[in-house]
Amino acid sequence: MTLKKKSTDTGINRLKEVLRSRKERRNLRNGLLFISPWLVALFGFTLYPILASFYWSFCLFDGFSKPVFVGLENYRILLLEDPIFWKTLGNTLFMVIVGLPISLGVCLSLALLLNMKVKAQPVYRTIIYLPSIAPVIAVSVLWLWMLNPEYGLLNHLLRYLGIDVIGWLIDPKLAKPALILMGLWQVGGGVLIFLAGLQNVPTQLYEAAEVDGAGIFHKFIHVTLPMISPILLFNLIMGIIGFFQYFTQAFVMTQGGPQDSTLFYALHLFNKAFLDFQLGYASAMAWLLFILIFAATIFVLKTSQRWVYYEGEAR
Amino acid sequence: MKIKKTIKFILSHGMLILVSMVFVIPFIWLVSSSLKSDQEIFLNRLRWLPENLKWENYKEAIRYIPFFRYLLNTLLICFGNVVGAVLSCSLVAYGFSRIKWYGRDFLFLVLLCTMMLSGVATMIPVFRIFRALGWIGTFLPLIFPSFLGSAFFIFLLRQFFLGIPRELGEAAIIDGCTEPGIYARIILPLAKPALLTVALFTFLWNWNDFMGPLIYLTDNSKYTLAVGLQQFLGQHDAEWSKLMALSFLMTLPVLVLFFFTQRTFIKGIALTGLKG
Secondary structure (H helix, E strand, O other): OOOOOOOOOOOHHHHHHHHHOHHHHHHHHHHHHHOHHHHHHHHHHHHHHHHHHHHHOOEEOOOOOOOEEOOOHHHHHHHHHOHHHHHHHHHHHHHHHHHHHHHHHHHHHHHHHHOOOOOOHHHHHHHHHHHHHOOHHHHHHHHHHHOOOOOOHHHHHHHHOOOOOOOOOOOHHHHHHHHHHHHHOOOHHHHHHHHHHHHOOOHHHHHHHHHOOOOHHHHHHHHHHHHHHHHHHHHHHHHHHHHHOOOHHHHHHOOOOOOOOOOOHHHHHHHHHHHOOOHHHHHHHHHHHHHHHHHHHHHHHHHHHHHOOOOOOOO | OHHHHHHHHHHHHHHHHHHHHHHHHHHHHHHHHHOOOOOHHHOOOOOOOOOOOOOHHHHHHHHHOOHHHHHHHHHHHHHHHHHHHHHHHHHHHHHHHOOOOOOHHHHHHHHHHHHHOOHHHHHHHHHHHHHHOOOOOOOHHHHHHHHHOOHHHHHHHHHHHHOOOHHHHHHHHHOOOOHHHHHHHHHHHHOHHHHHHHHHHHHHHHHHOOHHHHHHOOOHHHOOHHHHHHHHHHHOOOOHHHHHHHHHHHHHHHHHHHHHOHHHHHHHHHHOOOOO
């Protein structure tokens, strides 16, 4: 029996090799069979929708009659004639540029706090994590009540501090900060991920730093941050993807108000698609958002090479 | 030295307690508000303990909306998704990890890319697909997709399966086991912890899901708790005590579930996206 040397390229020659060998043919068949459910999802619910929505973005489409091709009309109106579009974009960007860093900062701070070797640490971690698994709708209702200007908990507490009534969800300038504040209550998931990262930092590094005379601050900047930078990147990217699609809380609590200050991109898209039946227009919006998120993600990934340190990288 | 240690102790515990209180207070306010009378809830002063604990708020709240029907619907969707996810994700993950076949790694990369895809771009066409199938208004659009796998859990299980030694599978083959046999008799039993994680997170995600039921359910009788709560909010605007009662009822099962499966939760979060 001759030992055939398997080529390592993945091209058409390798495929021919595979199809010639009975064992590899069988493996290919089995492999594809096992992943067949996902293949259905890939073609039916991913590739086709992507292509379809791409095509519709160039059409006038109400969802019932046939789509009418209109070229770049949707995009033109979107970018040049629709003032609401820019408002929603600004609102969403506010969440990404202001809300995300605050959220990450709080996440990391909490994780550092919860990483201390204290008795009853699991209890503290549980308390911080619990809000994040509560249903968003229930949380939205709760906070809608908590942010009530006259009877809500927040203003009650502020009144004790001498601060007068704050119209959280009534003042257009305060609505978004209020939502960001609400979001901070549910950071538990991110905290746990940071915690896992923090616990992976070898203590020898801290000890070595201490030998060199590093204080708490220096240890944080020069040991902790670099070692958890991959986790930070993960949370950053997940945060970008999430905040760009901010929807449910605004839908339930403010419906875009007051004065469109919480009319976020995804909410506007939803309204256009399911209330106004302008599916072509909505598809164009969806694609612009996709490009935006994609660009932001790539940008973060590219610049990440500067500040992310991978312990396990081949040297 | 002793003094420094004591200060550290007080500071660290102090901060932890402070932070914990901040996080717990909304929950306490939730329960407290739910037990207040309609007059008490509109009090100008802060009051934590209601004068009389109005347990009737709960009884009335579950009568305002068809609570038990919605609960049933929600459970149905949750369990359907759990079955679908565990079944399909384990099958697909097996294919991506325990068999070597041409194109496998490329397709796995594609899988990872789909995770980055935002739902926005696919939401509308997917809706139309379901409409063409005549599934709008039924539970199918909410349950069926779970039987096609979910990139996140496929990824998670694939990493886990990769950790199971090859020899076990090879020994089974020598004994005449088929590929599906290895899947069912060797991998599945060994992967119980990971499968439990998938089941747990799937259940939780579906329990909390709002947008899916909002879009696909048209018939009042099929609503889930999430949509029911929102409906309540729209119809009974200022009845805050009952709104709080309802919100608490919807959150309670999640809290209970968490307490019974804590370790799986924490392990599950740590398993995601960090190793491999």
